Amino acid sequence: MKRIFIDREKCQGCLGCALACMAEHNAGGKSIYDLDLGDKANETKNNVLKDAAGHPTPVFCRHCDDPECVRACMSGAMSKNQETGRVEYDADRCASCYMCLMSCRFGVLKVDAPTAKIIQKCDACGTREGGPRCVEECPSGALEYKEAR
Amino acid sequence: MQYVIIGASAAGVTAARIIRHNDPLGDITVISRDDRVYSRCMLHLKLSGQRTEEKLSFVEQDFFAANHIAWLPGKTVVDIRVDERAALLDDGTLVPYDRLLIASGASSTVPPVPNLRGAANVHALRNLDDVEALEKIARPGLRAVIIGAGLVGMDAAVGLLEKGVKVTLVEMFDRILAIQLDARAAGRYEALLREHGVEVITGAKVKEAIANGKGGVEGLLLADGRKIPCDICLAAAGVSPNISFLKDKRFRPTENGRAIAVDRQCRTSVENVYAAGDVTFLAPIWPEAVRQAQVTAANMSGGEASLPEKDWSWTNSMNFFGLPTVSYGRTSIAEPGYAEDILLDGGVYKKIIHKDGVIHGAIFQGDIDNCGVYLKLIKEGVNIGGLGKAPLELNYADVFQQAANGEFQ
Numbered sequence: 001m002k003r004i005f006i007d008r009e010k011c012q013g014c015l016g017c018a019l020a021c022m023a024e025h026n027a028g029g030k031s032i033y034d035l036d037l038g039d040k041a042n043e044t045k046n047n048v049l050k051d052a053a054g055h056p057t058p059v060f061c062r063h064c065d066d067p068e069c070v071r072a073c074m075s076g077a078m079s080k081n082q083e084t085g086r087v088e089y090d091a092d093r094c095a096s097c098y099m100c101l102m103s104c105r106f107g108v109l110k111v112d113a114p115t116a117k118i119i120q121k122c123d124a125c126g127t128r129e130g131g132p133r134c135v136e137e138c139p140s141g142a143l144e145y146k147e148a149r
Numbered sequence: 150m151q152y153v154i155i156g157a158s159a160a161g162v163t164a165a166r167i168i169r170h171n172d173p174l175g176d177i178t179v180i181s182r183d184d185r186v187y188s189r190c191m192l193h194l195k196l197s198g199q200r201t202e203e204k205l206s207f208v209e210q211d212f213f214a215a216n217h218i219a220w221l222p223g224k225t226v227v228d229i230r231v232d233e234r235a236a237l238l239d240d241g242t243l244v245p246y247d248r249l250l251i252a253s254g255a256s257s258t259v260p261p262v263p264n265l266r267g268a269a270n271v272h273a274l275r276n277l278d279d280v281e282a283l284e285k286i287a288r289p290g291l292r293a294v295i296i297g298a299g300l301v302g303m304d305a306a307v308g309l310l311e312k313g314v315k316v317t318l319v320e321m322f323d324r325i326l327a328i329q330l331d332a333r334a335a336g337r338y339e340a341l342l343r344e345h346g347v348e349v350i351t352g353a354k355v356k357e358a359i360a361n362g363k364g365g366v367e368g369l370l371l372a373d374g375r376k377i378p379c380d381i382c383l384a385a386a387g388v389s390p391n392i393s394f395l396k397d398k399r400f401r402p403t404e405n406g407r408a409i410a411v412d413r414q415c416r417t418s419v420e421n422v423y424a425a426g427d428v429t430f431l432a433p434i435w436p437e438a439v440r441q442a443q444v445t446a447a448n449m450s451g452g453e454a455s456l457p458e459k460d461w462s463w464t465n466s467m468n469f470f471g472l473p474t475v476s477y478g479r480t481s482i483a484e485p486g487y488a489e490d491i492l493l494d495g496g497v498y499k500k501i502i503h504k505d506g507v508i509h510g511a512i513f514q515g516d517i518d519n520c521g522v523y524l525k526l527i528k529e530g531v532n533i534g535g536l537g538k539a540p541l542e543l544n545y546a547d548v549f550q551q552a553a554n555g556e557f558q
Contacts, residue, residue: 008549047545051546068436076188076207105522105525
């Protein structure tokens with residue numbers, strides 16, 4: 001399977017990845033010009049977090065080999081796709097118990113702001129040609145989508 | 150190879166799926182008292198009318214057929230014939246096994262209070278049948294009293310509220326959700342319950358149930374003399390592992406005699422027999438039951454796996470009235486030497502308990518985003534002293550480590 005590899009030293013904290021994520025998941029269109037930054041229903045699913053030195057660090061879902069979020073899910077909403085290796089989230093099955101969020105020891109998961117019912121979870125941009133858009137739009141080379149070995 | 154699994158909930162179903170993956174040709178039989186597969190954690194959503202029965206399932210609709218698993222629903226195992234290597238069912242059938250998994254779960258217990266046990270209108274919230282029984286009788290204006298204000302009691306309260314039932318929660322501890330939360334976090338749920346018309350009585354001891362002369366109860370009598378009238382009584386004061394069918398003395402129980410003992414490979418004291426989930430009393434939450442099932446299934450089907458050396462399942466998450474909370478480890482300071490950092494901001498409450506640079510417990514309420522990293526910090530005993538940040542401000546960037554395969558560590 002492929003993973004988004006992170007080179008934190010290269011990250012400049014521009015949040016281009018966050019914009020890319022929002023644009024790609026925007027129901028109103030995928031162009032950056034369609035993006036409404038004030039739209040709370042369209043949050044980024046990734047995280048760029050700072051350490052004590054203020055250094056920005058992409059903390060993106062790993063789609064783990066043995067995912068704690070899937071183990072914790074009592075509704076069947078979180079599942080590991082054996083073919084693609086991705087951890088998929090089905091909001092329709094989710095019962096908002098937050099056990100996935102509680103169990104992800106990397107603190108990747110968060111709750112959507114408008115309804116507080118849905119988990120914000122990276123889908124690696126689904127079937128998008130060219131892979132995750134955040135990688136494509138990262139200007140500093142901090143992100144690379146490649147085979148995980 | 151003949152695999153037999155008793156139970157079709159978190160542990161049983163998870164194990165069946167993995168065994169099928171590991172052994173495409175083995176015979177797998179699942180025997181369950183349940184005649185449907187459903188997540189017990191979602192029962193209150195059926196009671197409240199938010200979910201249909203179909204949407205309580207945590208597996209694909211064709212799970213058994215698609216995985217070529219023989220399912221015997223609505224069957225109870227009454228004995229394990231160790232020498233014959235077979236499970237005896239209530240209908241007299243013997244189901245032979247090469248490897249057996251006991252994932253028979255636990256049952257709701259009725260507290261040992263006079264007149265309570267066996268009373269007609271005393272209910273539980275454990276099985277789908279329990280929900281169906283409640284659905285039949287719950288209607289607006291009726292009064293329900295719930296004994297126990299833990300997670301199940303809370304679920305029941307919220308579910309019955311949605312039915313228009315007038316609810317009273319009676320709790321032995323000095324606060325609701327006493328095992329999961331500290332006084333402040335629990336207090337906010339208590340306030341929300343009261344806002345929704347629930348009467349909450351804490352620090353209460355139930356002295357006896359008041360018989361109604363028709364085989365049921367019409368109220369509870371508390372030790373302080375208060376009487377709580379009710380039409381429906383619901384016991385949510387704990388569960389007891391389903392082990393009564395393990396009559397053979399070779400099955401070693403846990404020290405307290407209430408559950409079946411297993412080792413870190415989830416093996417029981419009887420060869421080729423494993424146990425996982427609530428029946429072991431070591432998996433109080435869903436994720437732990439699944440973890441045990443994964444270990445068990447691997448060991449049953451040719452692999453090797455062990456539970457983590459450090460057993461640690463003191464994690465809880467909840468979401469009542471739209472207020473989310475996650476808690477880890479200890480929720481309050483019981484002895485000297487510990488310090489706590491607290492953040493209170495509008496609807497948000499966060500607390501970190503630490504000692505000598507190591508975090509021992511944390512509560513996140515109202516804002517739980519990205520809080521999972523505290524599970525890592527607590528579980529691994531990470532020394533946060535050198536991270537250069539206040540305990541409340543930590544995130545994964547502070548302990549970032551990427552393995553060669555791109556996974557975090």
